[in-house]
Amino acid sequence: MSKRYGRGDWVLRDVDVRAPEGEAVAFTGGNGSGKSTLLRIAVGLSKPTRGVVADHTQRYLAPVLVFTALMGVLTVNGSGPLPPAYASSAGALFVGSTWLTIALTSLHDAPQRAIVVISSGRSLKVLLAAVGTALTSCLVLMVFGLLFPLWVGDYEVVTASDLLLGLEAQLTCALVGIAIGVLCSRLVLRRQGYALVAALALVMVTLFVKGMPPVNRLFNLMATTSESAKLLAPAAGMLAIAAVILAGSTAVTQYVTSRKE
Known part of the structure; x- marks a missing residue:
């Protein structure tokens, strides 16, 4: 998935992350690397500009x-x-x-x-x-x-x-x-x-x-x-x-x- 705000630079570009249920995943990087944006997309607080976020939980x-x-x-x-x-x-x-x-x-x-x-x-x-x-x-x-x-x-x-x-x-x-x-x-x-x-x-x-x-x-x-x-x-x-x-x-x-x- 990819994300940018307006017509600015891409904050995330072609990121593919797989997080199995029950496992902890850590994101590292400097300021402005897109960690917060990635987490906001993962929890549904923001939408990717391109791509999808798939939640495979079966609790529903x-x-x-x-x-x-x-x-x-x-x-x-x-x-x-x-x-x-x-x-x-x-x-x-x-x-x-x-x-x-x-x-x-x-x-x-x-x-x-x-x-x-x-x-x-x-x-x-x-x-x-x-x-x-x-x-x-x-x-x-x-x-x-x-x-x-x-x-x-x-x-x-x-x-x-x-x-x-x-x-x-x-x-x-x-x-x-x-x-x-x-x-x-x-x-x-x-x-x-x-x-x-x-x-x-x-x-x-x-x-x-x-x-x-x-x-x-x-x-x-x-x-x-x-x-x-x-x-x-x-x-x-x-x-x-x-x-x-x-x-x-x-x-x-x-x-x-x-x-x-």
Whole structure:
């Protein structure tokens, strides 16, 4: 890969680095040799001008498989109005996004994270990059969540309101799932056992406490109202609440992380 800023000189040119998982790799060189730029590209804080960075970790595989399995169980052979089907796909994404975020934000142990933070300049940048990666991954899964029920189900009429409601519901659940995942990551809870228990408890409370916004409240509305157009405004309100929850969760995580560091 290669990197240059604007039309200036090349900071990196045709660099090929392979770093197997579990091995430490050191970059040496004088000032201006491109070490910091290379590290910023490696952790996703900057993009190469030419070439690609391939991350072969498989930690994302389990949450993606759980999401697809839940989609198959909850939405196959569906019929009738679409809101209940999209509530099921949103619930699947809620579970998957929580697990995926925990995996993405827990990639580095304390020494590795210290190196990444020093290279990026601020720990907040690293946290926001992880949240952004999780959200981008969820956006890809949302396309599957919108189309899969239509493929395996029997829905005679599909309107733009149906698709928009499905998008709002999935995005709401993705934001709340990411918020829970960030709070239960290694950044806040160093012991995996505690993190797992906390994540399960928060997921259960969010899903099953009757009338609790935004997830349970939204699911109740989608289960009892068959016309998607009537649900767009309430769903938008739940989406706004989910965005506030994610912002608050990120702020709390950053505060805890900065105190520990």
